[in-house]
Structure formats: C-alpha cells, structure tokens
Amino acid sequence: MSLPRLFLFCALLVNIGLGFLVYFKTKFRKNENLAFSILAWAAAGWIFSGFMTYFHEGDPIIVFWAKMSFSTAGTIAFAFLYFALLFPGDRRNLNSTQLLLLALPCLFFIVVSFGTDQIVSSLGSGNKMFHYGPLYLLFSLYLIAYFISGFVSLIMTYQRSIGIERLQIKYVLLGMFFTAMLGVTTNLFLPMSGVSQFNWLGPTFTVIMVGTTTYCIIKHRLMDINIVLRKGTTYFLLMMVLFLPAALLLVYAQNLYFHQINYYFSIIVLLIVFLLTVFYDKVRAGAEKAVEQLLFKNRYDYRETLGAFSKAMVSILDLQSLSKKIIETITNTMGVEKASLFLLDEEKGGYYLLESKKVDVELSPSGLAKGDPLPRYLQKMNELVVREELLKGAHIQELNTVVQSMTQLEADVSIPLISKGDLIGMINLSHKFDKEIYSREDIELLSMLANQAAIAIENAKLYEDLKRSKSYIRRADRLASLGTLTAGLAHEIRNPLVAIKTLTQLLPDRLDDEEFRNHFLQIASGEVDRISSLVNELLEFARPSEPKLETEDINSIIDGMLLLVSTETKKKFIQIVKEYTHDVPPVTVDREQIKQVFLNVLLNALEATPENGMITVKTRSFSKPGGEHYVQVEFTDTGCGIPSEYLEDIFTPFFTTKMKGSGLGLSISSQ
Template sequence: MNFYAFSALLNAAAATTLGIFVYSRDPRNPKHLAYGLYCLSLSVWSYFYFAWQITESKELALLFVRLLMAGAIMIPVFYLSHTLTLLDRIDTHRRLLQAGYVFGGVFLFLDCTPYFVADLRTEAGFQHWPKPGIAFHFYLVWFTIYVVYATYLCIHSYQTARGIRRNQYLYLAIGSVIGYLGGFTNFPLWYGIPIPPNGTVLISLYTAIVAYAMVRYRLFDFTVVMQKGLAYLLLTFFIAAPSFVILLAIQQAYFGEASYQFSTIMLALFVLAISAAYRLRTRAQAVVDRTLFRHRQHMYETLSAFPNALVTNLDLKSLTNTIVRTLADVIGIASASLYLLDKEHDAYLLSASRGLGSNGMPAVRLSARDGVPACLARAQTILVREELEQAPAQDPSRSLADILAAMDSDVCIPFVNKDRLVGFCNLGPRKDRRMYAEEDLRLLSTLGQNAAIALDNAMLYEDLRRSQALMRRTDRLRSLEIIAGGFAHEIRNPLTSIKTFIQLAPERKDDEEFMGTFSAVVAEDVQRIERLIQEILDYARYMEPRFAEEDLNDIIGSCLYFIEVKADSKEIAIEKDLAADLPQVLVDRQQLKQVLLNLFLNAMDAMEEAGGRLTVKTHRLTKPTGDAWVQIEITDTGGGIPADSVDHIFDPFYTTKHESGERAGTGLGLTIVHEIVQEHHGTIEVDSTVGVGTTFVVTLPVDPVSRGSSQGHRAHETTDPLGR
C-alpha cells in the first residue's frame, strides 16, 4: 500500500465514521443531513481513490476513476449545502444550490463517457493517471467556484460574528482552507503539471477540525455523540494500523511476499467483524434478557422508568404508597415499609407499608439518633442485613442486623437529599427467596436518590399547603373584627322586636291578632339572626374550595352589609352599580367573600382620614373565544398607591399600612386575594394614581371548573406558591 492509498483510506474512515454518527443522531435535522451527505461524497471519493491506487488492471483502474469522480462531482454542491445550513443562510442561496444540483447531475451523466475521463496514462510515477475529457475542464471551473465561494462565506461569517459563533466559524474556515488546499493537489497531474497529490491526506484534517469544533464549540447541538464518534475513529485506527503491519509481516514470513490488496481486504473485513460483533453482542444480550430473564428485565425497565413518575407527584401520601406498592410488586417482596422524617420531633414515622401483619408491625416511630436512621444518615448507603450478619459479634453492625430483622427488612434503602436523610424504605424477603444481586442494589440506590428528591419536594409542598391554610384562616379571623361590628348593627333591630314581644306577650296573650302577627315577625327575625350567625361561622371556618352557582351581586351586597357601620363612622359613602344581567357564577362563596372584604376594608383604610367614596361596579364580559366572564370594579378616592409599590402589592408580607393604628397591615391580605382569584382561574389588576384613588378590577370566568380542567391540573402545579 502506497502513501496515497493509505491517505485515501484514512479519509474514507474519518468521513464514514463522523458522517454516520452525525446523521444518525437526528436524521430530520437539516444540519445533520447536509453534513451526512457531504461525508457521503467524501467517502465515495476516498474509497474508490484507495481502490484505484492499489489496482494493477487498467480496466479496473478506469472504472474506479469514474466511480471516485462520481463522489468528487457531488463534493462542491454538498459542501456548499453543508456550509449554508451551518451558517443558517440556506434560504438566501436556494437558487445557487438548485443550480449546483443541476450541474452535478449533468457531470454525473458525462462521467460515464470519455467526455469526462478520456483515458488513463502513466504520469509522474502513477501507472494509471486519468486524462481529462472536454467536460472535465468545465467541471473544474464549477468545482473551484463553489468551493471558493463556500469558503469565503465561512471567512466572512467569522469576521462578522461574535461570541461562540465566531469560534465556530473560525474552525470551519480553517478546516475548509486546509482541506481544499490539500484536495486541489490532485488536479495538476491531470494537465501534466508534475505536482504530486501529497495534500490528499489534509482532507482528513477538515473532518477532524470540524469534529473538534462540534465538541468544543457545539457546532451541532450535541457533544456526546461526537465524542463517541471520535473515540470509535481513534480505536479503529489504533487497531487497523498495527494489524495491517502484522498481516504484511505474516505473509512475508510464510509466503515470501506480501499482497497489499489481500491485506487491505482482510483488514477491512476484520474491522467490520469487530463492529458487527459489538452491535450483535448488545442485541443478543437484549434478546437473552427478554427471553430467559423476562421478569428480571421487566423489573429493571420498570424501576429505571419509575423516577420519572415520582417527580410529578406532589401528594405525599399518594407518593409514599406508590413507592412501596411499586417496589413490592416489581421486585416481588412479601413486605415493605417506608419511614419519613418528622422534622418537628426529629424522628422517623411509618408513612406507608405493605404486607406487615399486626404481630410483625415494626415501631411506628424511630428517633433520628436510633441505630438504623443514624447509620443511614452517616453512611448514606444501602444496608443489607445478610452482610451485617457476617460481622463479628462485638461489631456494632450486628445490632443493626438484629434491628433490621425485627423490622422484617432484608434491605434498607436510604432516601438522602442534600446530605439529609428524609426517609428510608425497608424491603422484606423476596417471595422466591432470591438474594439481592449487586446490580439490583445499584439500581435501588439510584432509585433511592430520585425518590429522596421527590419525597423532599412533596414534604415541602405539604408544609406550604399547611402554611397557606393557616395564613388564610388567620386573615379570615382578623377580618371578623370588622364583621362583628356589622353583625351587631344588623341584629339590633331583630333583637328589639323579639324583646318587645317577650315583654308584651304576658299582657296580651289573649289577643290573637297580636300574638299571630308578632309571632310571625319574631320567627322571621330569629331566622335572620340564624342566617347571619351561619354566614360568620362559614366565613371563619377554613374549608376546601366548594364551587357552586352563586349570584355575584348577592355576595357583594352581603359583604357591603358588614362594612356599612364602619363606613358610616368614617364618613365613607358606598355607591353600587351592579349589572342586572349578570349570569350565575361558579365560585366558592366564602372564598370570594374573603376577596371582597379584603378589598373593601383596604379601600376604607385608604380613606380613613378624610372620608371619601367607595364605588362597586359589576359588568358582564364575553371574550373573543366566546367564553362568558364577569368583572368587579372596586374604586376608592383615597390617597392612592405609589408607582414603585404597585408592582409589589401582591407580594407576601409587603404592606403600606405600617402607620395604621386600628388595622396594622401584615402584607398577607392581597397575597391571599391574588391566590384565591388565581384558583378561580381569574385575574386581578390594579390601577392607582397618587392623590386620586385606586381601582381594583377582578375578572372571573363564569365556569372556572371547566376552564381549569381544559388547562390541565399540571399548569396549576407549575405556578409559584402565590399562584402567580
């Protein structure tokens, strides 16, 4: 094998390996496709260049020359296409590419005729060097124009680009110049100019430089696949080079001469056999696992995919039950138990279990300082009872083995997140009595890491829900002070009529008209008081949202009743402009009252010093989608909110009432308002002008339940704790 054959083989191996890896990564990606086609043209040219260099037959040499030129004909148009896709300029050069494909097709047709390659001749030591036909001259001009223009685009893009793009285009330009300067050394001998094609090997540098740019500067949108491609290319080279030398030496030793053609073919078959064996081994392993070890393979596949399902579950009880149930079913164990950290008591409580009878029930509370939790927190690795039992009698590990035995645990998996033991899971003996293999333990360890993250997130979400519930209830109870004033005023008249009836009843018990009329009035007043008491109890008692069809105007009127006494005392006039054509709205009555009371009381606080006017309006809206909405406008004539505070009024603990003596602000009222409106799939907006007043606009869908289900529960879970 001469130098030129070797360089062609090196070019072919590089182009084939990198082209296959790039294209197979994402066949639909235009950049990957263009690079794959370019590597295909280089591969065709290089393989038949190699075959041409090692053949001695003129007929075969002419055939190989025509075939290698078929690859060379497509190099310029594929190179231009590859360059344009990398530079994202394919749309502006579409006509040039189309012309290139047309020229390429014409030259491919002529390549089969003497018009392209007229004949072969001896030239500069080459026995079969091609003689150009008339069409070859036009091809060379076209080749030069397309390659030079594509290289110019690379250099120009490098000069105008910035950042990482600049580095990408730099390597692309350098690779293009080096590769094609080497490639052009093949043309002088066609015209009898004694310059040998020593630069052919430089074409491999182009693919190598582009590959480096892919890995180093993300020329394509992947790295791992290119790392593997380069690794396989180097591995192939380091196997092929010494193997080729050994083949030649063996032939020389046994047969007295060495055949380069035979050695090359044997080496190619050897490399192909190694590649095929690797792929076949992987597939054979998969077939064996699915056929002979079906249950084990199913277990690995299920447990490997299980972490993806864990991270989407924020319900702590459901999550713990899912973990225990899945492990018990998939691994085939008789019993399992899961303990979670109780941060308040620094202990681990039994959260979920499977297959534990009343006699074998383990302790439901373990202190964090007890043997098993302390060991898991310190070692952060799986405990295997059988291994602990092998320890000497004096070793503390033996006591851990006894504890695990009492808990009916063969394996204990720690759930560690951020160096904190959030829980652990005990797995009992397998039903088939098989021991846990090393691969099983590695898989369970990985599962434990993912489960720890999921459990920690679920625990934080549970704490958040409790905090929000407490925050809402506190806000409701704080508002009861105002409601109580309105309640006292509201029941004063009914109590007066009841008191009068009780005082007069003994004297006029024989007056049937008096007793009948007054009894009806008293009964109606008692019912009125009962309704008011029930309204207050419902408001103060925290409840999960209960959506029901309600009259929005009626809810507004009920809330205004409670604040009328305070409004009168502060010389605040209340104006209502409630639309009569409002549809029934699906809302949680008590939550909406909480929203309205917060906004009403805030408005009155803003007008506390000088009095003013509180205006409440309702409107009916129809969105462009055809959905029915309702809108509530609450306007006050207070001092307004400063512009730099408007963007923060819904933030938790942000308040502008620090100087209010009667109702000091905590900064939670509007946060709760915002959250409740979000839960109703509505919006709340504020428009305020200092010295003029503030308007809050609450917009609610008529049917938030159907709107929420259409958006999906997942969208609700991705909001922040405030629902924003």
C-alpha cells in the same frame, strides 16, 4: 516431566490448598467445612494416585496406585454426598448412625479395592491400562448413585433457597457438575469400553471445582470463609487459577498438533490474553450496554425504567402519591414481593409506616423509635444493608439485634433515606419473586434511587409545610378582616336587641292589644332573622375548612359579604349599588375562599372611599373567543384610586401603603 504429570501435579497442589483453606479459614468450624475439606483431600489423593501411575509407567507397582485411585474415588463420592446434604449452613444434622450408614459403601469399597482383586485385578495392554474385576460394575453403580443423590439434594436446596445462599449453591452445583461429568466420562465410562489413555485427564478436571469454589469464597463468602485479600494477592490467585491452566493447555495443544513447542509464541499469546484482561474493565460498560440492548432487551429496559423514574420523582410534590410511586415502581421493576416505606416523625420521635405492599407488621402506635437497632445502624452506616450479609456477623450483639429488627419488618434489604446527613426514612424490601440475590447492579440502582427519593421526599414535605403556612396566613387574614368589622358588627347586633327589649318591656301593658302583638311579632321575628343571618355569615367566614369546590350562586355569596360590611357603609354614608345579572350561571368555586376574596376587596374599597361615596358591584357572564364561559365580578368605588407606581406591587405579599395594614389581603385574594 511429561505433560500429564505436570497437569496432575498442579491439580494436586490446588486441591490440597483448597482443603486447608476451607478447613482452617473459618471462625466457626462446621461439618460442611469438614465434608468439603475431605472432598478436596480425597480429590488430591485421587490425583496423587494418577500421578504415581504415570510416574511408574511400565512397573507392576502401578496396580497398587490404581487400587489407591479407586479407593480415593470412592471417598470422593461419599464426601460429595455428605457435603451436599449439609450445604449450606449445616442445614441437616446427621447423627452418628446415619453418618455410618452413609459411609458404609465407601468403607466397603476401600477394603475391597486394597485387599482384593475384585475391582482392579491386573495390568492391561494397549489402550486398556488395567484388567478389572467382577465388582467394578458395582463400584461404578455406587459412584453414579452417590453423585446423582448429591446433585438432586443440591438442586432441591437451590429451589428452596433465596438470596446469597441460592447464589452459593449455584456456583457449587455448576463446578461439581462439570467436574463429575468429565471425570466420570474419562475414568469410568471410557475404561468400560477399553479406552484408558485419557485417565490422567479426569483428576485434572477437579481444577474446575477448585476455580468455581475459590471464586465463590472470595466473592460471596462461601461456607462463612472470610478472607481479606489485597488487590495484588487477588490478582496473583486469579493468575494461578486462570493463566496456569491456560498456559499448560496452550503448550499441550502445540505439542499435540505441531509436535513442537514454541515458547515465544506461547508468551505472546498469554501476553495478549493478559492485556485483554487488564483493559476489559475499560470497555466493559459500553460493551455490556450494547449487548444488553441487542440480546437482553428486558434487562436493559428495567435499568432504563429505574433511571427515568429517579429523574421523574422530583416533580411529584404530594407525599402520599410520591411514597406510593416509590413502592409501586420498585416492586414492579425489580420483582419484589413485599416492600415498606418509613418516614421520620420528629414530633413523635420515631419512624411511622407511610406506605407498604403486602407487609403485615405489628408496630406500636409511635412506629419505630429513633433508637431502634435498624434506624440506628442505618444512620451509622449511611448505606444500604443486606440482611444475609449481616447474618455472617450475627454473633456480634449489635448486628444480631439489627437482623431481628429486619426480620420483624420482613426485610431482606433496608435502604436508608439520607438528607443533610440525617436519616429521614427507610425503604425495606423482601426477597424477589424469583428468589435471586440482589446483584451489585441492583444495589447500585437502589442506592441511586434512594438518593433521589430522599430529595423528592424533602421537597414534598417542604411543599406540605408551605401549604399549611398559606392556610395559616389565610386564616389569620380572615380573622384580621373580622377584627376590622368587630365594632360595627357589635353595633349591628345591639340595635335589633334594643328594639326587641323595648317591645318586650311594653308587651305586658299592651298584651290585649292584638294590633300591637302582631306588630311586635313581625318586628321581633325580622330582627332575630337579621341577627341569625349575620351570625351565620360570621361563623362560616371564620370557621377554618379544607378547600372544597362546589357549584355556587355568585350573587348570593356577594350579598352575604355586603351584609357583613353594611355597618361600615352606614357609618360613612356610602351607597352600595348592586348591578347583578340575574341569569348568571352557577360557578364552581370554594365558597369560603371566594368569600374572603370579596371581603378583602370590599374592605379596601370602604377604606379608600370617602363619606357619601358609592361602591358599585357588578356581575355578568361572558364567553372568550375559544368558547370558554366565565363569570366576571367587578368592584368600583369613588375613592382616590391606586397610584400608577404601585399597580405592579399590589399583589406582592406584605406590600401595603396603610399604616396598620398587613399587606396580605390582595396577595391571598390573587392566589
């Protein structure tokens, strides 16, 4: 068998096989599958015609096979345009009339080619294999017009498509383009100039279309063809697609340039190629990184940015800031138009929208319920899901509801946030600005980011719980302090009320006594002001409030706390000595928290100071060597002091030497 026949025979087999594969290996047979199968079988017919032409070389019957070649070539043009209009997913619905009009030129040239000599008239001589008829040029224009129309349709669809459809169209477009360009050149343009010896190459170029289509079927489920291939089968098919043409080209090149074929040399070369293929995966990662650094710096920086961010996230403890950082980083580095972040709210039993970008979603006040199809599916799968992948199984009810939920959230990709086996949230991403599909690298990086984000979110939630716990402890300690003062405060309020009541009882009898009235008003007003000040201090101290830093006069705050403990000091006849520096500058503090600090220290001093003792409070301002200005508040008492062995533990939470103490006063004051 000559080399051209061998090439044509191999191309014939792969085209027939691809046609049957596309037609029979889909669950839901579509018109696009039928159109592509017709295209592959027409290509097989064209190849068979070429094979028979070379098989009967020198025999007049080859004119018949030449006419057959033109008939099948015309069918290829029709099938390609029909497929291009439908692909992907039967996006156009052509009725019978439209389909007939599309096929009329093809049918016309089939009849003309077989029944007349208007396209191929007779055998040629020399480099010119055939003499062509007057309709040859019109047939050529038909082929070119249909091929151009098909490519224009595919390009327009490519520009409008996103995700996996865009990737499928790209593979089909490239395979068809190179096959058509090379085939038209060798079998149309060169014969016009009288060169026909390369006609056998045109049909063999269909292997390019077969290769790209087969790869896209296996890798990206082209035309909804699901093939479950074991690794061995995959390698065998790749060997047939790649190594067989390579072997044939190698043999042909030896015969062309050296006029002999060395099979040992051919085996060694193919073995080297095979070894390079096997070890490619082992060196790919390092080589890819080096090439990206050298030639594709932007892509490499993009990966580095996501990697660095995944490490930095764990240091962000504020939940709102963290969620904003996650959304901003993903949308900016990956070029995503829309994104949303949902977190689990255990109390409401659903997922609420915490952060989003350009997402307009109408949700119930409780957000997404835990039983919603999307959270339930993410919890079940425990991995990132792509909406276009789920669309392949949209006939399954469970997947269809998940797809609908993702569509409502404008999500092309949903990334679960898993912590301790539970779904604590999800990140939803729309398509990219460039409408490209999420690559394997993108999915791996997003999965890594999701793991880091889940840890960071859990840390942030624990931090918020800790802050709330501290707030509750501070409030409890504040109320405990008030409880300590309750008896004395009641006495402090009751005494002025007794005086006011006595005066009001005497007032009717001495109403005409102006001196008594004036004296009564002065005493009553003073006692009321005193009660009002005491109650205001109590209310301000007991009222829970968010930390708020403001400029305050430290001396006036201390006076307020001394007022609260004044009853206790009177009971024990303790003298309060105030040594204030009156030009102390205002300080920026949280008024309520510093009140609690002063009250805790004063209560400890009162408990430690015996009767007839003294508590001294001093304030002064000073500057450190670096020039920083400070205000110092000093409390001293005449009590027993703190034993030296306890000094290191006085600020430890729950450490106390008192019978009824909580051990939290100084700990909270220190914080």
